[in-house]
Amino acid sequence: MAERRRGLMGAMVLAGLVAGVCTGAAGCSAGGAAAEDGRAADPVETLHRAADTLVAAGTSKARTSMEMATGGTRVTIRGQGVYDYRKQRGELKVLLPQDPAGTSDHRPITELLAPGALFMKNRGAGVPDDKWVRVETAALSDGNLVTGGATDPFAAAEVLRGTRTATYVGRTEVAGTAVRHYRGTADLAVAADEASAGGRDALRAAAKGFATARVPFDVYLDDEGRIRKVRHRFSFVNGQQEEAVAVASTTLLYDFGAPVEVRLPAAADIYAGRIAEE
Secondary structure, X not given: OHHHHHHHHHOOOEOOEOOOOOOOOOOOOOOOHHXXXXXXXXXXXXXXXXXXXXXXXXXXXXXXXXXXXXXXXXXXXXXXXEEEOOOOEEEEEEEOOOOOOOOXXXXXXXXXXXXXXXXXXXXXXXXXXXXXXXXXXXXXXXXXXXXOOOOOHHHHHHHHHHEEEEEEEEEEEEOOEEEEEEEEEEEHHHHHHHOOOOOHHHHHHHHHHXXXXXXXXXXXXXXXXXXXXXXXXXXXXXXXXXXXXXXXEEEEEEXXXXXXXXXXXXXXXXXXXXXXXX
């Protein structure tokens, strides 16, 4: 089991890194609020606009969770941070799961997200503590939807630009906020064609690299159309295993308008040496 768990962790490694209830007085029966909301807007068109709505919102805080499962083994990686949707920059602290023995001496990994790039600090495996590792997201077979252990919040929204089918499920709540729940399937190739210039190449890489370009999702929008929660389900085949790895990536967005300042590392602060395998 320990070997399988290490294998599952390896599925996330880039050079060693694990790189409701109804609300409202009228209720939410199929003939009530759900039917009313269903008449208000087409779900597919609504979700196509979700990323642009985040840009209009400016900034937010974010929490992430990435669950990986294969062969009966499951691990979870969690993150928390902030994001600027206009600059497409964010900062997350990503916490790796415990090792098979139930202990963990991993320090949180700091990740800076930017168009076309992922920067990681506290990377370990021979990287000096004061240096960053820089990764070109378009060079990753998953476009960094999975590798970093957290899906870039704006990339998560841009996946919805590829929504092919969607249904309105009904009203519920996320963290005390009234939201509309939608469920559907997005096509990564279509999302890439419609994406912003900064996210296009990464999504194209993901469309080619995943076991399937079709991504099932559940998304929850507040009354202003902003994403409050989105959950994607990805599937890919690890090069060291024949069986597919199922990945469920959840992103929670809150505290819109929060101050965000993300400074990318200077060239001198980026590690240029070989990254050892852990």
